[in-house]
Amino acid sequence: MDLKQLYQDIILEHGKSPRNFGKCEKYTHEAKGHNPLCGDQVHVYLKLNSEKKLEDLKFQGSGCAISIASTSIMTELVKNQSIESAKKIIIEFINMIKTSSEIKSNDLNEDQKIKIMSLSGVRQYPMRVKCATLAWHTLTSAIEEKKEEVNTEVIE
Amino acid sequence: MDINGIKSQFPIFSKKINGKSLVYLDSSNSSQKPLTVINRLNDFYRNEFSNIGRSIHSLAVNATNKFEETRLSVKNFINAKFKEEIIFTKNATEAINLIAASFGQHNIKEGDEIIITELEHHSNYVPWHFLREKNKAVIKFAPIDENGDIIINKLKELITTRTKIIAVTHLSNVTGTIVPIKEIVEIAHKKNIPVLVDGCQSVPHINVDVSDLDCDFYAFSGHKVYGPTGVGILYAKKKWLEKLPPFIGGGAMINEVRKDKITYATPPEKYEAGTMPTAEVITFNEAIKFIESIGMNNLMIHEKEITNYALEKLKRINSLKIIGNPKNKAGVISFIIKGIHPHDISTILDEDGVAIRAGHHCCQIFHEKMNLTATARVSIGIYNTKDDIDMLCKGIENCRKVFDLK
Numbered sequence: 001m002d003l004k005q006l007y008q009d010i011i012l013e014h015g016k017s018p019r020n021f022g023k024c025e026k027y028t029h030e031a032k033g034h035n036p037l038c039g040d041q042v043h044v045y046l047k048l049n050s051e052k053k054l055e056d057l058k059f060q061g062s063g064c065a066i067s068i069a070s071t072s073i074m075t076e077l078v079k080n081q082s083i084e085s086a087k088k089i090i091i092e093f094i095n096m097i098k099t100s101s102e103i104k105s106n107d108l109n110e111d112q113k114i115k116i117m118s119l120s121g122v123r124q125y126p127m128r129v130k131c132a133t134l135a136w137h138t139l140t141s142a143i144e145e146k147k148e149e150v151n152t153e154v155i156e
Numbered sequence: 157m158d159i160n161g162i163k164s165q166f167p168i169f170s171k172k173i174n175g176k177s178l179v180y181l182d183s184s185n186s187s188q189k190p191l192t193v194i195n196r197l198n199d200f201y202r203n204e205f206s207n208i209g210r211s212i213h214s215l216a217v218n219a220t221n222k223f224e225e226t227r228l229s230v231k232n233f234i235n236a237k238f239k240e241e242i243i244f245t246k247n248a249t250e251a252i253n254l255i256a257a258s259f260g261q262h263n264i265k266e267g268d269e270i271i272i273t274e275l276e277h278h279s280n281y282v283p284w285h286f287l288r289e290k291n292k293a294v295i296k297f298a299p300i301d302e303n304g305d306i307i308i309n310k311l312k313e314l315i316t317t318r319t320k321i322i323a324v325t326h327l328s329n330v331t332g333t334i335v336p337i338k339e340i341v342e343i344a345h346k347k348n349i350p351v352l353v354d355g356c357q358s359v360p361h362i363n364v365d366v367s368d369l370d371c372d373f374y375a376f377s378g379h380k381v382y383g384p385t386g387v388g389i390l391y392a393k394k395k396w397l398e399k400l401p402p403f404i405g406g407g408a409m410i411n412e413v414r415k416d417k418i419t420y421a422t423p424p425e426k427y428e429a430g431t432m433p434t435a436e437v438i439t440f441n442e443a444i445k446f447i448e449s450i451g452m453n454n455l456m457i458h459e460k461e462i463t464n465y466a467l468e469k470l471k472r473i474n475s476l477k478i479i480g481n482p483k484n485k486a487g488v489i490s491f492i493i494k495g496i497h498p499h500d501i502s503t504i505l506d507e508d509g510v511a512i513r514a515g516h517h518c519c520q521i522f523h524e525k526m527n528l529t530a531t532a533r534v535s536i537g538i539y540n541t542k543d544d545i546d547m548l549c550k551g552i553e554n555c556r557k558v559f560d561l562k
Contacts, residue, residue: 006503007500007504007558012558012559012560016559016560037515038497038498038499038514038515038516038529038530039515039516039523039529039530040529041529062529063497064497064498064499064500065496065497065500065559066499066500125503128499128503131499
């Protein structure tokens, strides 16, 4: 195990200065997520346009560096994607964290793939996996218009 | 005191964890085990194993005697009046559940009140919540102040004619607050209200004398007192054990069983249904002997010294805030660092072999009160040294470096 694999500069930077932090104007979908073990909380807002594209995606919440960075990177990569692509990226991300599979999505360019892979070190820290996946599960919940809050102790 | 000599009795400290020497600062969660404890468990299974109680062959008689020897040791260790007042359970949580269920069954009805405090571990809240759900009881929380001390006057004001029991921790697993149990018991007994004490954190670290405290119930776990997992202890005054209904039904807790009638055994067996953690209870005697070989007063002096050293050093770290400043504090220190989440602190410290705990430590009520979601917690055991604290502080400096804090 090497700490550098977990706390890469890109993660520390996103953890400190998260992108897309806040609430979208006129959002069409939202969902809340909670990790009761460490108290991490996230509230995802998204605006779906008539072409079924995620025109805007923002979040509010608090948590550890891993969870904030993961949420921030997620909003960057999924914004402007179609619903179908967004769903695929979410599945690929969760598979990467859980089973070390590669990111193959055609909807992401090389730079974006490097960004998403910066989170792959988390899989060596089983207790921290939920920190990284909370926002992604919450985004799924928002897309699927589920009313219940995502709870990491219930979904995994 | 020869701490290195004591530390060398713990095999785990001669092992490398992730290639590093272990700095174990998570004893409030569970303590490491001395060799005598580890060997006893092994010996018992190799050479002496039998179930206790009914059989009359030699192995069974020996095991039963050894089991009862531990009961006697526990009785002396916490200064109970009678050996029969010591009940073995799976852990302290089960001990509290036993009292909540047995006491609650007949004594707590709709609208009756249970007083607990904002310092409680979930294990001294959830069992009472069951009575709130089942019997429509009311739970009242005695508040704490910003130092993490229970406001005794406010607790007093919560008492009404409907108050049936007060359940309170002896030592907080977040702030290290040592609670004035004797004072609370005196207040409660003036109104004929029994008191249950959660002694999980106190028994390993301070002198506990249940006769002097005069509490009605006292619960603790063996695994935090250098003993094996699987052993909990419930002390209960004889008058209660004779009066209260049993908790779990089955073998060993009965006297006679007929198709139309069952009579129960006398305490303590009345509360010990089924096969008990025989080997673990017998082994727990070695844990008590270990503490007695050091002497509780010596243990307290050593842990106080390390705790004070840790507090001094931690206070000097920029942007680190220690949570709570109770009047009497034991070796439990929870803190936050502005700009670093406790889970990140714990993961980074772990790389250097420093084991602490991060989270809400099963005390969400406390964290909510203090407007916190999580804290990092350092807890001291008999084997900790000033070097351990130096390693901790070095690790925290490393955290600050990783997160680029000034």
